[in-house]
Amino acid sequence: MRIPLSITDNIQEWLVSMMSESAASYVAMIIVALIYLGIFAIAGLFLVLIERRVAAWFQLRIGPNRVGFQGLLQTMADALKLVSKELTGTDRADKFLYNLAPYFVIISALMALGVMPFTKEFQAFDINIGIFFLIAISSIGVIGILLGGWASNNKFALIGAMRSGVQTISYELSVGLSLLTMILLTGSLQLSEIVEVQKGGWLIVQGHIPAIIAFMIYMIAGTAETNRAPFDMVEAESELGAGFHTEYSGMKFAYFFLAEFINMFLIAAIAATVFFGAWLSPFGITESIPWLGVFWFLAKTLVLVFLMMWFRWTFPRLRVDQLLTLEWKYLLPINLVNIVIMAFIVWQKLIIQI
Template structure:
């Protein structure tokens, strides 16, 4: 593992001037962890507010507008409410698994966030298997949902957890294959290298039609893997109450709720990094002003997040048979054909040169 980028190195170099090397290394990691936890919490609060405002606009209503200016403090008030709520549970629940499940979900979301390149100098870890790591971590997150469903000893929670297992196992294939299509084009799994290749143009342009198809499949499968509508059969309030987290309250419920929005952010951030040049901007603006890269990256990511929210308030929920049919009969074969098409383009050296 190669720790990168300069944010990590700069913090550690500064700490070396005031403490021994071993202490400086541990302190640097602790400071970066605190920074990411802070971002995790603030991003979650902002995305919840954004979801409510977007939903209100689609439904021709105002949304939250009482707590703070234009409702900006509403999600903060909700967070304080969840922190202060009593943690309840069922007598027949498996206490160990029931309490462990929320931490599985929240930790895997944090681990995925750690390898996202926010700019050329802000990335906790730039490992040479970055995309593989993200795919692996996304697969681990479903364990927390399965533990929640099983540990709650509730039939609705169990049905939701089993649906999540089926859905995640199915759609992570399409997520992985769509990203594999772009790996064929770049020849690298390292996110910083993939971004560097895009200095000559976004990959969605360099990769011709297969890159566009890969992006469309990735967005559909990524939305499904985060259990967002119209693929929200895991929760399905009209059928299962609250699904796998029916028996959770207070901060344990908040962990599941927050992780869903952070996972949506991660899916959008990966799309921006792989297809749309991450922090790179037209005309080399972020090369001359590197600090603008963070805002450029976040701006692109929020556009993709908005697209995922648009899905939710446009399409009705699928049935479980429709959900599996979409993946196994349509997306998976299309993905396999798209990989072959991309391989032919790379073999014939037809990538666009700028």
């Protein structure tokens, strides 16, 4: 049986027939990058529209309904507005770091998107340390937030950036440990292999109660890591104006705004991959219709995105002490105990197999 090639390999094979192999590899990378940039932009605008619709639904409002059919073009109009707005700043800002900060946030989100398995074929890079790569690359985004807050030379932006550093570093532990719990069950860091293991059943079912606990902790910690309510201390409007991006405008502000929604999509996509079988259909394997896998992947991801939006429009914002207490006194100890229980379950399965 022929092993399915990734989208990168397929494009490179097509280009090799027209140019040298080295040139084809470079051109293939550029084409794949442009494809993912398109996905990035469309997904960001679509998620903003969904957020507004969900918020309106929860608060018994109408939501966007003027620009385009049922307001479908409202986010496009907002994007054009941001593109045309003047890029302002402060005289005392560190110009180089101030301008560099948004690119840290946007590039880290784009790099993480490149390893997500939409289907067997639609994955830019299937590396054997996929989960490790995602955890590592997601840590880079907070550098952009810290740089933006500090370089703005604004006390509110600096406070927001400091809060972001504390919050992200704290909740990264729970995100990493909850994923590590599932890695114990699969025995692999490679995302495609994690999906293959789930052909016999989703990991949240195979892992029993420890997998359910890991999923719950992951969703709570993932919501906190993306700085979304009820963990939005970084952008607490009533206290800090707009937080770390107070001094940003135009496209630089749009980068921060867009990255938040893409990071939310990534958190949901990782959960859909690790816990719910990514592109695998719940009714059987869709090998005969591979592009149907994109539907299942997006359906699972959007359900989890809706869950994160539900958090935002339901719970009040936590205080800083409550936010850190939740992580260090509750989530982290539960996670550590949960890993031990999962290790025991995996050990029992190995004993039975022997």
